[in-house]
Amino acid sequence: MEQTFVMVKPDGVRRGLIGPIIARFEQKGFTLAAIELLRIDRLLAEQHYSDLRTKPFFGELVDYLTSGPVCAMVWQGEHAVENARALIGKTNPVEASTGTIRGDFAMDIAGNIVHGSDSAASAAREIGLFFGKQPVSSHPLDLYASEQGHG
Ligand code: GDP
Ligand code: MG
16 A cells, blocks of 8 residues: 655645545545644744755745645555545646646646656655655554454
8 A cells, every 4th residue: 555745735725625635645545644733933844844955945935834834644555656646637727627635726837736646656755755654554553453443
């Protein structure tokens, strides 16, 4: 079972889109493995997008990511990375198909409301950055049951 890192960016949180975005992932068949609402500092934003640090929009991107709380999540399922990218849609909402999250909820590349890892290696790196080095449980519901004393 593969895991991927997904983040509702500050504009998505501000616009009340955490719920609709979670619904899309649940409806598709993903299982939620971890979730946290947090504020990203500039260092974490720069680390998260380290592959883009030479881009002319990098400063604007870090400003954007640190402009308010984000909702960081780990979703798991078959081909989780590819399925999440398909659900999220193209980077530029102008090009994202209707029916995708960016296609339905966003207008502009500078405010595309959600992030999804682009490969299994990126997913592992990003999950480590946001949720620590310990791997997120691959059996979250079993973990929940045992923590409640039912497992
Ligand atoms: P993603 O994997 O689809 O999110 O796309 P990238 O990894 O290429 O870019 C990461 C993020 O940088 C995008 O989701 C946008 O938030 C932002 N970004 C990409 N291109 C641009 C741009 O031309 N201008 C601005 N302001 N932001 C951009
Ligand atoms: Mg990317």
